[in-house]
Amino acid sequence: MGRLAATLVLSTAAVLCLSACGDDRWVPVPDSEGAMKSSGAERASRRLYDGAPPVIPHASFGAACSACHDTQGLAVKGVGYAPASPHDDTGDAAATVRCRQCHVFVLDEGLFVQSSFEGLEQDLSAGSRLYPGAPPTIPHRILMRENCAACHTGPGARAGIVTSHPERTRCRQCHVPVTTRDGVLDYNTADRDTSEGS
Numbered sequence: 001m002g003r004l005a006a007t008l009v010l011s012t013a014a015v016l017c018l019s020a021c022g023d024d025r026w027v028p029v030p031d032s033e034g035a036m037k038s039s040g041a042e043r044a045s046r047r048l049y050d051g052a053p054p055v056i057p058h059a060s061f062g063a064a065c066s067a068c069h070d071t072q073g074l075a076v077k078g079v080g081y082a083p084a085s086p087h088d089d090t091g092d093a094a095a096t097v098r099c100r101q102c103h104v105f106v107l108d109e110g111l112f113v114q115s116s117f118e119g120l121e122q123d124l125s126a127g128s129r130l131y132p133g134a135p136p137t138i139p140h141r142i143l144m145r146e147n148c149a150a151c152h153t154g155p156g157a158r159a160g161i162v163t164s165h166p167e168r169t170r171c172r173q174c175h176v177p178v179t180t181r182d183g184v185l186d187y188n189t190a191d192r193d194t195s196e197g198s
Helices: 003-020 040-045 148-152
Strands: 026-028 036-038 074-076 080-082
Touching: none
Parallel strands: 036 080
Antiparallel strands: 026 036, 074 080
C-alpha cells in the first residue's frame, strides 16, 4: 500500500473514531454529509500565538497544498474538511505559492528549545463595535488574510464567525480593522502625537 493510501486509511479511521466518540475537536461540516472539520478551539490550538500561522495538522500527501486548500475549501474523504486559503489575494507573497515558508508539519511534540516566550492566546471573540448597531470591526491583521470569504463563508467557516451576508464581497466597505489590542482606534485623535510632553 502506498504512503498516500496508508495516510488516507489512517486519517479516515481517526476521523470516524473521533466523531463517534464525541470528541469536541471535530464538528460536522454543514451541507456535506459525513464530512468533519476541526472546531474553532482545535484550530486555535494549532497556532503558537494569536496571529501566528497554524501548523499543518496532517502528514504530507505529496500534492500541492492548493489542490485541497483552494478558494472554496474541499471535503477530503477520510481526512476532513480542508479550509479555503485566505491568501488568494495576497499577491507575490501568496501562501498558495510557498505554503511551507510559514506553515510547518508537526514532526515532534517535544520541546524544541527552552524559552520563556509566552504568546497571546488566539482571541476567538467577535470584533467590537464603534456604536450599537454598527458592523463589527475586524479583530485581526489583514496582511495574508485578504480573502475574508475563506474564513467567514462556506462549509469551512467556524460557526461563530459566519457572515449573514456572503453575497456582499467588499467587506472593508463596512468593516474596519482594529489597529490596537485595546479596541477601536479613535479616528478623531489618530493623527495626533500622543507621546508625553506634547
